[in-house]
Amino acid sequence: GQQVMQIPQYQHVQEGEDFTTYCNSSTTLSNIQWYKQRPGGHPVFLIQLVKSGEVKKQKRLTFQFGEAKKNSSLHITATQTTDVGTYFCAALNYGGSQGNLIFGKGTKLSVKP
């Protein structure tokens, strides 16, 4: 079945530094979604990218979808302690009789004040 590989697995940054996580697939993706999970919490939807080369911004967060629709990235500018958590990418998988959402393993971000 389809897989999405996410790197790095962990990232430790000083507050104010930038952070980027990458999501890669060997197959073309129809869309990519990003989620954030705070420690002890549940995944919360952040954004969805659909178009080739799409770039979307949410305040200090910038999301990109590659031209070939095989990779995506999430970049956080000037991290804050509130950014702590695990960031997941997810893609639609057509395995099985219906579509379902397959998640990358996530990037755990810690921010040192």
Place this chain on the structure above:
Amino acid sequence: DAGITQSPRYKITETGRQVTLMCHQTWSHSYMFWYRQDLGHGLRLIYYSAAADITDKGEVPDGYVVSRSKTENFPLTLESATRSQTSVYFCASSGTSRDPAFFGQGTRLTVV
């Protein structure tokens, strides 16, 4: 996300016992999912359902059973719990397969 609720939030059970985790959503979403989350493995799909009475296996279905007699409910049953099923279980729902998924608060299950 009060629209999707899981119960119980915490459960301790013994090896070999049957246990059912409940999931209820109020949005009338067609799709519902069960994931388990373990360190180093991220979120792995157990089962999912595209509509009432339609279910399909995910990545790790062995040892689990699901049913979807009503659109709003999607219970997950461990027929004979094993220690390897100790995990945090998340239920999620979405309107279509392409829509964002909304997650419940999770159930932390410990099998002793």
